[in-house]
Amino acid sequence: MREQDPQVRARNFEEVPYGYTPEEAVEEAKRCLKCKKPSCVQGCPVNIDIPGFVGQIALGNFWEAMKVMKTTNTLPAICGRVCPQESQCEGSCVLAKKMEPVAIGNLERYIADWEAQQNECVMCEMKPRTGKKVAVVGAGPAGLTVASDCAKMGHSVAMFEALHKPGGVLVYGIPEFRLPKAIVEREVNFVRSMGVDLQLNYVVGKLKTLDDLLQEFDAVFVGTGAGKPSFMGIPGENCLGVYSANEYLTRSNLMKAYLFPRYDTPIVRGKRVATIGGGNVAMDSARTALRLGAEKSILIYRRSREEMPARTAEVHHAEQEGIEFNLLTNPVRYIADEKGWVKAVECLRMELGEPDASGRRRPVPVKGSEFQIPVDTVVVAIGNSPNPLIAQTTPGLETAKHGNVVADPKTGRTSKQGVFAGGDIVTGAATVILAMGAGRLAANSIDEYVRTGQW
């Protein structure tokens, strides 16, 4: 797919890939081998009917393609942009063994964007009203999936979101250049068009507890995500100019600090910005730093390139834009100037030892290898843990050691009758599509529960 020139895009917040032309989309779709047992569908956590929609695109039937899409996925413009296709649908594509797999993600994105340009939109088939009420806590990817699926099944759905905009990580975390906010808004509006009542600025656990909700609703889904940022606990982490990735990205994305002072929320526009971590959030932060005007955006990651959890495409984009990678490097302390601002990060060189619990080779510090990197801003992107608010205010809801809500991976059922959970609050920080997959499973078991009353 054609993309903005790396030199140019590294200084703006516009989307990086341009998207297919209709001709390109049809041509790409025609590469699909129409496998009898489509392994791409198995590779997808929500089992999207991939051959169905790709086949329609190949015939030039875009409207039909979108109809097929919406039977299994109500958020295609988002999935097409942020799913790790290379390890899911595209990674399972038969063509991938010999050559390039069918660009399923690009096609998904194309068809969703095509629909957005039309004057009408494909509506989902809605089952008759059941009279059952479902509450969804958190309007992120998991919550949106549960809400749309339950609405399709005929249940009344109320969704509660603590922030002032729906979308969860899609609006506060993922930058505009990777997922334009107008697209999230459009897909959220689609979910609302199915009759889902969305209440913003509503903190469940404070305004109403889960037990309050259970008085009003037949079932409650908790999809409050993993919002609490982790820090390394090294000296100097509280000095000025040291951000959590969540703060940095929330300022820039949700609060539009990159448009300061037109928008009131400020952000530090560092000249030398170090991002700590190797996941997608780290890539997003390092690339945001460039776009905010950094002369140097430096990534510091303690393992090697192979162990990086970020998507290949994002690592590639970051490299093209000139992010400087410091691999096998681990921060040990931050050094502040006389005013308390960070001026350097002291690091240790690492080498890889035996595999650890994650199956990746464990990074081991090289003795005496301390060195300093001069910086004026640091973004710590080493992960998040579940938001504790619901667990703290809900007696009887079983949680695991990091505060994750314990839920059956097949049904989303928790230890509390009528309460389901899914997404990052259960698994810890993961991907958008896994959260949607958990949402899909939970919606099906919510449907079964509210119809039968069997727990």
Next chain:
Amino acid sequence: MLKKQVLSPGIKRFELDAAEIARKALPGQFVVLRVNEEGERIPLTVADTMPDKGILVIVFQEAGKSTKLLGSLNEGDSILDLIGPLGRHSHIEKFGTVVCIGGGVGTPEIFPVARALKQSDNKVISIIGFRSQDLILMADEMKSVSDELIVATDDGSNGNKGFVTDMLKKVIDRGEKIDHVFAVGPVIMMKMVSKTSEPYKIPTVVSLNPIMLDATGMCGVCRVDVGGESKLACVDGPEFDGHKVDFDGLMARLRTYLPEEKLSLEQYEAAKPKGGCCGGKGGCCA
């Protein structure tokens, strides 16, 4: 907004129509609001509630652009977003004798705490401090919930010169047993109050006001060092043990955006019509 009052220059009191929050909010908690689409998320302590009328009261001091913009709103205007109640509420019980200290605009915030303590059968000695007599706030209200009220001014213009810490020292030194201190005000004041009470081992609770963003435990900007542990003021606080708080670290972090705040304010002032938002007629530009 149902009602707007100017309490003293630059300090405004709003009564907001927010029934659900008003029914739930307890002393010590806060709300976050956003005036308009371009606005910041502004955290403000709940100054009072009238649950039966569905009214939430906020009191704030106009300092930067965002609070000035908020202050320019008038009765009947709407605030785009209002979220709350957030944070943990004050721990209120029968301690015995408590001293409630409010510094400047911290006074409206200590008021609901003092009232709750009084209702829980404590002997409440309140100390409120201001720069000068014309800035004194809520003295009558504080008096109504206190067994004793001491009003101090930095310049002595009300006839009682001194800082709240001087008054606290006097109260302690007159030999009465003090069981608890609650303090809300500027960080430096809360630091000095904590330092004053520490040698006497009087448990002291302070309400911290670090920079906040989402205020629901997600961004980590409001982290403060409390007894060597990193705590989030938005979900673990905002009240903490004043003897354990790293106030200097908090003060440093509050300076993060000074240049940006200055720029924002300058642009806002330059764009404002002459004579202020109300054309010099109403009370909003006082």
